[in-house]
Amino acid sequence: MDSGFPPAEHSAGIMPVIETRGITKSFGHVQALRGASLRAYPGEVLALIGDNGAGKSTLSNVIAGVHSADAGELILRGESVNVSSVRHARELGIEIVYQDLAQAPDLSVVQNFFFGRELLVKGPGRLIGQVDEAAMRERTKEAMSLLGAQVPSLTAPVSALSGGQRQAIAVARAVMWATAAIVMDEPTAALGTKQTKMVYDAVRAAADRDLAVIFVSHDIPKMLDFADRIAIMRHGQVVAQMPTAGLQLVDVLTTMLSAQADASEGEAA
Amino acid sequence: MTQTQTPPGAVTFDSSEPSATRRVVTSTAFMIAIVVTVLILLFGVLSPNGVFLSAGNFRNLALDSAQLILLAVGMTFLVGAGELDLSIGANVILSSVVAAKVITFVGGTPEEILAGDYSNAATAILLGFLAAVVTGVLFGIVNAALVNMLRVSSFIVTLAMMSAGSGIAYIVTGGINVSSLPREMQKGFGSADLFGIIPIPAVIAVVIGLVAWFAMTKLRFGVHTLGMGSSLRAAERAGINIRRQRVKLFVIMGGIAGLVGFIDISRFLTTNIQGHQGDALAAIAAVVIGGTSLFGGRASILGSMIAAIIPAILINGLVIMRVGSFYQLVVTGVILLIAVGIDQRRRAQSK
Ligand SMILES: Nc1ncnc2c1ncn2[C@@H]1O[C@H](COP(=O)(O)OP(=O)(O)OP(=O)(O)O)[C@@H](O)[C@H]1O
Ligand SMILES: [Mg+2]
Numbered sequence: 086m087d088s089g090f091p092p093a094e095h096s097a098g099i100m101p102v103i104e105t106r107g108i109t110k111s112f113g114h115v116q117a118l119r120g121a122s123l124r125a126y127p128g129e130v131l132a133l134i135g136d137n138g139a140g141k142s143t144l145s146n147v148i149a150g151v152h153s154a155d156a157g158e159l160i161l162r163g164e165s166v167n168v169s170s171v172r173h174a175r176e177l178g179i180e181i182v183y184q185d186l187a188q189a190p191d192l193s194v195v196q197n198f199f200f201g202r203e204l205l206v207k208g209p210g211r212l213i214g215q216v217d218e219a220a221m222r223e224r225t226k227e228a229m230s231l232l233g234a235q236v237p238s239l240t241a242p243v244s245a246l247s248g249g250q251r252q253a254i255a256v257a258r259a260v261m262w263a264t265a266a267i268v269m270d271e272p273t274a275a276l277g278t279k280q281t282k283m284v285y286d287a288v289r290a291a292a293d294r295d296l297a298v299i300f301v302s303h304d305i306p307k308m309l310d311f312a313d314r315i316a317i318m319r320h321g322q323v324v325a326q327m328p329t330a331g332l333q334l335v336d337v338l339t340t341m342l343s344a345q346a347d348a349s350e351g352e353a354a
Numbered sequence: 355m356t357q358t359q360t361p362p363g364a365v366t367f368d369s370s371e372p373s374a375t376r377r378v379v380t381s382t383a384f385m386i387a388i389v390v391t392v393l394i395l396l397f398g399v400l401s402p403n404g405v406f407l408s409a410g411n412f413r414n415l416a417l418d419s420a421q422l423i424l425l426a427v428g429m430t431f432l433v434g435a436g437e438l439d440l441s442i443g444a445n446v447i448l449s450s451v452v453a454a455k456v457i458t459f460v461g462g463t464p465e466e467i468l469a470g471d472y473s474n475a476a477t478a479i480l481l482g483f484l485a486a487v488v489t490g491v492l493f494g495i496v497n498a499a500l501v502n503m504l505r506v507s508s509f510i511v512t513l514a515m516m517s518a519g520s521g522i523a524y525i526v527t528g529g530i531n532v533s534s535l536p537r538e539m540q541k542g543f544g545s546a547d548l549f550g551i552i553p554i555p556a557v558i559a560v561v562i563g564l565v566a567w568f569a570m571t572k573l574r575f576g577v578h579t580l581g582m583g584s585s586l587r588a589a590e591r592a593g594i595n596i597r598r599q600r601v602k603l604f605v606i607m608g609g610i611a612g613l614v615g616f617i618d619i620s621r622f623l624t625t626n627i628q629g630h631q632g633d634a635l636a637a638i639a640a641v642v643i644g645g646t647s648l649f650g651g652r653a654s655i656l657g658s659m660i661a662a663i664i665p666a667i668l669i670n671g672l673v674i675m676r677v678g679s680f681y682q683l684v685v686t687g688v689i690l691l692i693a694v695g696i697d698q699r700r701r702a703q704s705k
Contacts (some may be wrong), residue, residue: 171593191581192577192580196581238370241372
């Protein structure tokens, strides 16, 4: 069934960075995912859309190692991987920006950037886990300037920053660490216009570094304009994946909401 | 500052970090140090002939605050991590009881011990010291294990352990303090001085405090501790093993409580199973006064250490001035309220 998916622009044999095959996941009686299959290619922004409760966050969390799938396969650059934890996903180069950011508000920007994987000094201090503040600050600075993101201070606690600045930090952090893919779960929800633009720019910059970006959003018109391809979820399945070029909003809405849409219909659109 | 070349199109990132001086001057530890200095000068002026400022009196102050400094240092890690330990008083008692039992058991025959004449004093004291620290650490491990297993807040768990721990101390001793411990431990340790003037327990407190300060501010361990206190969810998402971190934190607190128990019997040559009721609250008060947030996430080891001297200064000063030392409790309460007020205002500002 997923053989019908490859979009025209990638038929030249480019391997997806991330592919999910028939992922299922239940929470008690709720079947959040019922065989979700999706592909994300290097250098692209893949918009992941769908109605509330369609399973977008659950699929994102499975990819990022937050949840483990009940069944199905996660394939990273052609190899089936069994992602057991967030830490493991990170080691594989997959980063996620959570909708609530999951930052430690009292820690500084730099500390949040490196939270859980601090750089250690060279020499004997390393043995007792002495952190290399200067090196971490340098790397943070680089990552922030890459995005053109501004914050008043890198050593001030994150709680002192605005929502947009915090969001920018979360995105910059994911971009800095990711070597394969970034999953963003509604990263622009509750942001102002200027800050939203900043996040979009950051996402594009990440894709330009050949990462695959999976971008969960409810802003379909914007996604048609911004994303390279779009994946539509319904009832725990990806019912269509297609390039956004030439795609009409009405087609997307029909696929998203119609009772019996399947992958081949979506492909034909 | 030199202007660096940036590639066209790139946005220069600039942020201004507060200077080291500014950070020190605006820190709570610095403010509380001023309060302590003012208190010392005030008592110095008010006390007859300025006896409060005599070297001998400073020695008393150092000796009297050593135990609270140690407990406050351990508590700073816990409060910074969003945890509490109300059982440290019980831990101090139980550790000292176990140590005292070991010392009297190993030290010599019952007759010798009754006469305060230990044939194996050195071995007995050493084993007693180890017993105190091991008991304290085990107490801490039990606390952490219960919090991890029951998934109940450490407030409730350590409240229960406070009761259980002192209960065990009563059972072990039959309610009678173990006394006539070897004088050697007082002369050589509990009331001994370095260079003839600095009490050994105070030296230990300062050394451990400095090590703790280093661990909190320079090591990954400190970042993870504060991150956990700031947002448990963020720490989990960052892949930090919270349960293991919790065990480490309670082990540090427990080990310190064991050490304090040993210092206590070394100073007074008897256990004090009726005492130490207020230890936990005094330590928490010092921690909060010193600038650590009661809600976790922000902590100051140096602030805790300085704030832990306040009760000793007040008691000592008020006694010298012949005012009842009970006023100390009132004054400490007022300072605590002010500190909590400042903490709340900071939280509100940074929201
Ligand atoms: N931890 C959980 N426990 C129980 N049910 C859950 C859990 N997480 C998600 N679900 C359920 O799984 C289904 C899919 O949820 P999910 O959050 O993935 O949807 P979504 O597409 O992200 O929706 P939204 O657009 O509202 O964010 C929903 O019915 C939801 O109630
Ligand atoms: Mg969601």
